Amino acid sequence: MHKDVKEILFGEEELAEIVKRIAGEITRDYKDKNLLLVCVMKGSICFMADLMRKIDLDYKIEFLRAKSYLAGCSESCGEVEIRSEIQNLSEYDVLIVEDIFDSGRTLQKVTEKMLGDGAKSVKCCSLLDKPERRAEEVSMELDYVGEKIPNAFVVGYGLDYDENYRGLPYVGILKREVYEN
Ligand code: IMP
Ligand code: MG
Numbered sequence: 806m807h808k809d810v811k812e813i814l815f816g817e818e819e820l821a822e823i824v825k826r827i828a829g830e831i832t833r834d835y836k837d838k839n840l841l842l843v844c845v846m847k848g849s850i851c852f853m854a855d856l857m858r859k860i861d862l863d864y865k866i867e868f869l870r871a872k873s874y875l876a877g878c879s880e881s882c883g884e885v886e887i888r889s890e891i892q893n894l895s896e897y898d899v900l901i902v903e904d905i906f907d908s909g910r911t912l913q914k915v916t917e918k919m920l921g922d923g924a925k926s927v928k929c930c931s932l933l934d935k936p937e938r939r940a941e942e943v944s945m946e947l948d949y950v951g952e953k954i955p956n957a958f959v960v961g962y963g964l965d966y967d968e969n970y971r972g973l974p975y976v977g978i979l980k981r982e983v984y985e986n
Pocket of ligand 2: 845
């Protein structure tokens with residue numbers, strides 16, 4: 806275990822189980838649709854890559870950038886910046902793939918953007934969910950969720966703190982002293 810990690814929440818096998826279950830639900834629900842998986846960079850990269858190989862359908866993929874946490878800041882700063890260059894959205898049933906649903910502002914903004922850009926339908930999938938942290942103005946719910954977690958700052962499997970720890974093969978709770986110093 807990494808020296809900055811306090812506790813492992815989900816190891817490799819548990820993550821694989823979560824991915825398999827969600828991929829099964831997506832495979833069932835998108836049989837007669839024109840699926841476009843949209844990965845929210847960068848935190849969702851591991852989840853997206855694993856999900857892709859377990860969804861038993863034809864589909865396409867795209868990426869967009871969303872940022873709600875400023876560098877070196879472990880609290881959501883309220884503002885969400887979205888950069889998307891996805892074309893021809895009106896052909897697709899979009900499924901947004903996210904790492905964590907926290908304040909919820911990112912997914913709410915990305916959903917609005919995809920609908921505004923003409924997507925046929927938009928649903929959201931998140932590996933992790935921190936229900937206690939939801940912002941007042943966020944009313945949307947997830948369509949697919951891996952696991953609910955308590956209010957702790959987690960890293961690994963794509964998730965970072967200040968761009969570090971993304972490559973850890975598990976999701977773990979970061980030691981407080983790492984971000985409080
Ligand atoms: P939201 O807009 O507050 O829902 O924030 C979602 C984004 O914040 C996620 O996509 C993550 O990139 C980041 N985030 C939220 N909680 C954590 C965490 O515990 N560890 C790492 N990143 C997090
Ligand atoms: Mg993210």
